[in-house]
Amino acid sequence: MYVAFKEIRRSLGRFTLLSLAVALLVILLLFFQAVAGTLTSGLTGGLESSSADVLVYDVRARLNPANSLIPAPVITQVSESPDVAAVSPIGLSVFTGTTDGDEIDVQLVGGDPTGPSVPAEIADGRLPQGPGEGLFSGSGFDNPIEIGQTVSVEGIDFEVVGTADDAAFNLLPTLYVTFEDFTSASQNRAGIPIEVAPSLLGVIVVDGADPAEVAEQLTQSIVGIEALERPAAVDALPGVGQITQSFNILYVLLYIVVAIVTGVFFLILTVQKQDALVLLRAIGTGSRDVVTSVLIQVLVVVGAGAVIGTVVTAGLLQLTRDVFGASLDSTTTTLSVAAIVVLGLLASVGAVRRVLAIDPMQATRSGAI
Amino acid sequence: MPALEMSQVRKVYGADDQQVVALNDVDLTVDDDEMLILVGPSGSGKTTLLTVAGALLRPTSGSVKVGGVEITDLDDKEAARFRRDQVGFVFQSVNLVPFLTARENLLVVRQFGGSKIDGAAKKRADQLLDELGLGGRGDNLPSQLSGGQKQRVAIGRALMNEPPLVLVDEPTSALDSELGKQVMDLLRSEIKGRGVAAIIVTHDDRVLGYGDRQVQMVDGVLSSAAPATATTT
Numbered sequence: 001m002y003v004a005f006k007e008i009r010r011s012l013g014r015f016t017l018l019s020l021a022v023a024l025l026v027i028l029l030l031f032f033q034a035v036a037g038t039l040t041s042g043l044t045g046g047l048e049s050s051s052a053d054v055l056v057y058d059v060r061a062r063l064n065p066a067n068s069l070i071p072a073p074v075i076t077q078v079s080e081s082p083d084v085a086a087v088s089p090i091g092l093s094v095f096t097g098t099t100d101g102d103e104i105d106v107q108l109v110g111g112d113p114t115g116p117s118v119p120a121e122i123a124d125g126r127l128p129q130g131p132g133e134g135l136f137s138g139s140g141f142d143n144p145i146e147i148g149q150t151v152s153v154e155g156i157d158f159e160v161v162g163t164a165d166d167a168a169f170n171l172l173p174t175l176y177v178t179f180e181d182f183t184s185a186s187q188n189r190a191g192i193p194i195e196v197a198p199s200l201l202g203v204i205v206v207d208g209a210d211p212a213e214v215a216e217q218l219t220q221s222i223v224g225i226e227a228l229e230r231p232a233a234v235d236a237l238p239g240v241g242q243i244t245q246s247f248n249i250l251y252v253l254l255y256i257v258v259a260i261v262t263g264v265f266f267l268i269l270t271v272q273k274q275d276a277l278v279l280l281r282a283i284g285t286g287s288r289d290v291v292t293s294v295l296i297q298v299l300v301v302v303g304a305g306a307v308i309g310t311v312v313t314a315g316l317l318q319l320t321r322d323v324f325g326a327s328l329d330s331t332t333t334t335l336s337v338a339a340i341v342v343l344g345l346l347a348s349v350g351a352v353r354r355v356l357a358i359d360p361m362q363a364t365r366s367g368a369i
Numbered sequence: 370m371p372a373l374e375m376s377q378v379r380k381v382y383g384a385d386d387q388q389v390v391a392l393n394d395v396d397l398t399v400d401d402d403e404m405l406i407l408v409g410p411s412g413s414g415k416t417t418l419l420t421v422a423g424a425l426l427r428p429t430s431g432s433v434k435v436g437g438v439e440i441t442d443l444d445d446k447e448a449a450r451f452r453r454d455q456v457g458f459v460f461q462s463v464n465l466v467p468f469l470t471a472r473e474n475l476l477v478v479r480q481f482g483g484s485k486i487d488g489a490a491k492k493r494a495d496q497l498l499d500e501l502g503l504g505g506r507g508d509n510l511p512s513q514l515s516g517g518q519k520q521r522v523a524i525g526r527a528l529m530n531e532p533p534l535v536l537v538d539e540p541t542s543a544l545d546s547e548l549g550k551q552v553m554d555l556l557r558s559e560i561k562g563r564g565v566a567a568i569i570v571t572h573d574d575r576v577l578g579y580g581d582r583q584v585q586m587v588d589g590v591l592s593s594a595a596p597a598t599a600t601t602t
Contacts, residue, residue, distance in 0.1 A: 002480040003469070010468040010510070276466045280477070282425060283526070284453025286446060289481040360452075361425050363460050364416050364538060 003280070004296040007273075015297070018265050019305040022258060022340070026309025027316070029254045029336055034317055034326035036247040042139030042171035043243070044234045046109065049137075049167040052088070052116035052202030053211040055233040056218060059226045063236040065092050065169075069197045070225070077222050078201055083209040084218075088115030089198030091182040094172060095189065097153040099145060106153060107172040110182020116202035118164075118176050125162030128177055134158035135176040137167035139325075151175055154188035203227070258340050262302055263347030266294065270351040277355060282363035290355050294348060302344035306337040370437050372534050372566030373399040373422055378431030380417055380589075391417040392428065393589035401533070402564040404557065406580030408571060414589040415570040416461075416538055422568065423456045423536045424448040436533050453478060457527030457565075459556075461539040464523050465511040471498060471522045472507035475529045497525040501555060517548035524556055528563065535560060535567040541576055553579050 008015045041048075047055065047065075056078055061068030070089070079087045091110035096103060111117020113127045118135060125147045128134055136145045144163075145151060151158045151173075158175055168174040177185075183196040205214045211229035218227035228236060235241070270277070277290055310333060317326055380392040391414045399405050409415050420426040421433060424440045425448075433441050435455055443451055452458070465474045475494040476486050498507050501521040511519055520540060527535050540556060541549035557579045560567045569580060577583060585592040 002473075002486065003466070003477060006473060007468045273468075276468070279460075279464055279466060280481075281449070282452070282460070283458055283478055284449050284451070284456075285481040286449045288446075360449075361420060363458070363464065364420050364425065 004293040004300070008297060008300060014269075015301055018261070019301050019308065021261055022302050022305025022344070023308035023312065025254055025258050025261070026306050026337070026340060027313050029251060029340075030310060030313040030328060030333060031316065032247055032250050032254075033332055033336065034313070034328055036243065037329060037332070038139065038326040039171070039243055040240055041166045042168050043240055044237055045137065045139070045166040046107075046169035046174060047230060047234045047237065049119040049121065049164065050116065050202060050230060051118060051120040051204070052090075052230060053205045054203040054215045054218065054227050054229055055090075056201035056203060056225050056227045059224050061226075063226065063228065063233070064238050065199050068199045070199070070201055071197065074222060074225055075198075075201060078203060078218060078225075081214075081218055081221065083206050083214045084203055085206045086115050086204040088112040088117040088202045089179055090117045090200040090202050091179055091186070091196060092169060092199040093182070093186060094170065095153045095185060097151050097175075099149060099151045104151075105172050106151060107169045107174040108153060108182050108185060109169065109174060109176045110179040110185075110198075111176070111202065113176070113178060116204045117179075119167040121164065122162045123165045125160075128161055131178060131181055132157060132159060133161045133177070134181075135162045135164055136160045137164040137174045137176070139168040139171045139173075143322075145173060154185040156181060156185055156188070255339065255343055258302075259343045259347040262298065262344040263350055266298060266348045266351040267354065269297075270294065270354045274354075274358070277358055278360060278362045281358050281360035287356055287358070290358070291352050294351050294355055295345060298344050298348045299341065302341050306340050310337060370401070371398045371434075372401050372403070372436065373397070373568070374432070374434040375418075375422065376432040376434075378418075378421060378428045378433060380414075380421060380426070381429045390589050392421065392431075394431070395589070395591050397584070397591060399534075399566045399568060401566055402561065403582065404560055404567045404569065404580045406569050406571060406577055406583040407586060408577065408583060409586035410572065413586045415572075415586050417589075418586065419536050419538055419568060419570050422534070423458060424451045453481065454530060455532050455534060457530065457532040457535040459520070459523045459527045459535070459537040459540055461542055465519055465526075467511050470508050470510055471503060471514065471518075471525075474511070474522055475526050478526060478529050494525075494529065497528060498522075500559065501525050515548075516543055517552060520544065520548075520552050521555060524552070524559060528559055528565075531563070531565075533565055535565055537567060537569045539571055539573070540569065541571065541573050546575065549573065549575055 057063055058068040058070055075087060075089060078084060088111045094105055094107050097106040118127055138144050145160055147160050147163060149160050158177060186196045187193050205211050215227040215229050280290060314328055317328060375395055375397040378392050378395045382389045382391055407415050421428050424443060428441055432439060440451055469477060472494050475497060476490055479486050479490045498504055503518060503521055506514060506518060540552055544552060553576055
């Protein structure tokens with residue numbers, strides 16, 4: 001440890017540069033993760049946070065909520081199926097609304113506020129209890145609408161009575177209202193009293209029942225529907241897989257760059273100080289002590305880079321909160337930082353192998369030291 | 370008990386037709402507080418003898434005892450511990466860790482193997498540097514020291530752990546006459562003052578008179594011992 005820290009102190013410039021390089025990569029990684037998290041949460045949050053255990057689609061919709069329409073008889077069939085405790089229609093449609101005089105796109109989610117059509121948890125306020133009330137949830141890319149504000153959609157004024165976190169659909173400001181209000185807004189937009197069918201059904205299963213088995217049983221027993229347990233429905237949302245895959249490729253590239261930068265730096269460093277390491281081995285330093293010294297330096301440099309990168313990213317995301325509202329997830333951040341430190345240690349295997357290969361006899365060769 | 374006993378020590382490099390006998394059944398004893406000068410032409414096996422005595426190299430056969438302890442059967446870890454605790458090395462070329470100051474180059478031998486750099490170690494390092502005429506140079510990096518000063522720091526490092534045996538390889542080869550004399554005066558003074566045994570390998574005639582005894586090595590064979598031919602300082 002003595003030699004490791006003394007060397008860092010005497011070569012502060014080069015070790016600082018490596019730490020800053022690692023910090024830069026950590027900033028990129030965490031920033032991408034925060035943006036990807038906000039993007040996917042804005043797309044999947046509505047289903048992910050739903051109180052429904054199972055979601056029922058029109059089979060022709062191919063698991064795309066925007067294309068799904070559930071005929072009225074299906075609601076009764078699902079309600080009467082085994083292991084089903086509660087069912088709620090879920091109407092989904094994007095409207096143009098106004099709030100504080102500004103036009104906005106707003107996703108209306110119509111359903112039974114006491115049933116499985118609303119988020120499982122609300123952040124503030126309460127669920128809508130009747131006509132003209134709404135529960136708001138925004139994606140990170142929207143300006144928040146607060147409790148007490150009014151959103152007008154197709155001539156209906158909705159007062160926001162509560163808010164929920166991460167429960168938006170389609171990256172849009174999302175308003176959970178009664179199915180009756182949803183129907184009225186749809187009919188007002190059409191200009192005639194059309195029949196409004198729900199896009200999905202939300203189902204709560206009885207205690208002890210397996211949602212996946214219930215979904216399978218519903219799909220098998222009712223013609224024209226496809227039912228999925230909620231996590232599977234989230235994964236099946238259009239575009240989510242592609243976004244996740246694209247970002248995963250970026251993450252892998254960044255992890256590879258971290259490993260290469262760290263590995264090459266410490267390998268070069270070990271080659272440059274080969275003579276000093278030969279001398280230390282010759283005067284009685286065990287190979288384990290020398291390897292420990294290298295690994296301590298890796299930990300310090302990569303760890304410092306990770307900490308700097310995390311702090312800077314948190315600051316940057318705070319500064320850009322009004323732009324897309326992304327923030328660091330503590331679990332993801334901790335895992336990413338741990339992965340980078342472990343990768344740094346693994347990447348130093350070249351340097352460690354070189355240290356282990358040192359022959360202290362080289363100290364006796366003329367000019368070796 | 371002698372500081373070093375080598376008995377029928379043989380070191381062979383290579384195999385079959387390519388074999389080179391670096392040490393040919395060498396017998397050598399160095400008493401406590403004896404300063405032995407080992408001379409011989411280049412390639413005669415002097416440095417090999419030094420490295421075998423210091424557990425840097427295992428002999429092909431024979432026995433090597435330091436302080437009565439057989440060192441030929443030590444494994445790598447034990448050999449490293451032996452070198453750290455029982456032997457002080459001064460190598461031929463400048464031999465300091467470049468990113469450690471003169472004081473830290475002395476203290477580094479106390480760091481490894483679970484030891485600690487305590488107040489006593491720092492005091493001893495400062496005392497050694499004072500004795501070596503480097504009292505004001507403790508915080509200098511090797512790059513800020515002259516060749517002679519570096520060699521003195523290396524002597525200090527060799528003595529830091531108070532080893533019973535000091536092995537010195539060509540201490541004056543990189544120094545001019547005046548610096549070489551200064552370093553040898555200092556070396557003899559420190560070694561004799563501490564009552565430790567030392568082997569000094571050299572082919573520099575100026576060094577011959579500094580030892581208590583002088584032996585010559587040719588083609589891996591030690592010739593009869595001869596008393597030192599000159600006195601020092």
